[in-house]
Amino acid sequence: MHYNDYRILGFTTFSNGLLAYYPQLKISDAELILIIQLEMFSQKNEPFPSNEQLAANTNFSTAEVASLIQQLIEQKYLTIAQVTDDNGRIGNVYELNQLYTKVDEFLTQQLGTLKQGEHTEQTIAAVDNSQLNQLMRQFEIEFGRYLSPIEREEVAAWLNVDHYDPEIIKLALREAVLAQAYSLKYVDRILLNWQRHNLKTSSEVQKFLQRNR
Structure with missing residues (x-):
């Protein structure tokens, strides 16, 4: 099979700001891998994958996945929210909003206050380590x-x-x-x-x- 044959699996959009600065945000390599997996499932409309699903996509055991999730929650990078679907059923979702708020705050510190239209060059430099x-x-x-x-x-x-x-x-x-x-x-x-x-x-x-x- 060729690369194009795998394109049907899709692609995951991810923040370059987070990839560039996750160590400064005190996020471990293992936690970053889990965050990437959570993003992938979320973008596939699976906002609450099981620990077994996450473990199957990584080298982590289900126990390690559970521990990493707890660490991210304690760092206030990950939350578990309740949602109600169109049929009135209540379910859970993983949310990374707080994480990306932290990334925004960190990049703002790096970039300073920019006027509208000044962002491009400085933003590119900010995520180039x-x-x-x-x-x-x-x-x-x-x-x-x-x-x-x-x-x-x-x-x-x-x-x-x-x-x-x-x-x-x-x-x-x-x-x-x-x-x-x-x-x-x-x-x-x-x-x-x-x-x-x-x-x-x-x-x-x-x-x-x-x-x-």
Whole structure:
């Protein structure tokens, strides 16, 4: 059989924001797998799959599924709600609304308050956890503003052209913030100074800073 033969099984739509940031939300790998399964069943109009169904789709036992569900409920990421169908029958459904509210809140913290129409580029960057984007977000958080395209190119050059260790760049940013100098030029001068002293690792930089405090 070919891939197209399996397309009849359908696809599950899932939040890239959650995939990018679930560790920061204190969600374990196992819990994420269960959340994906719950989404799949929900999107197939099966909002309350049994523990046996969930276990059959994973490497978890039914006992492990029950434990993971309880963990998600305790973290307030998952709720069990009662619903009444068109025939008046009462049933249960799993709801992940609280989880996605937490994701929204987290992304809002990462993005800040954006004007309408400004979301696209920043949102894409927010769910990109590459080393470069992590650095850029840290600069934006410390500077309290978005980096300009030229500033983004400069941060990228520190990584890709100068080959500075990302941890050293973070230490240089910290030194700039301590000096209340919120500019990339200041950070660049710090990096050049450390380069002149042949400091290549974060531990060497920290020892250098301790000696010169």
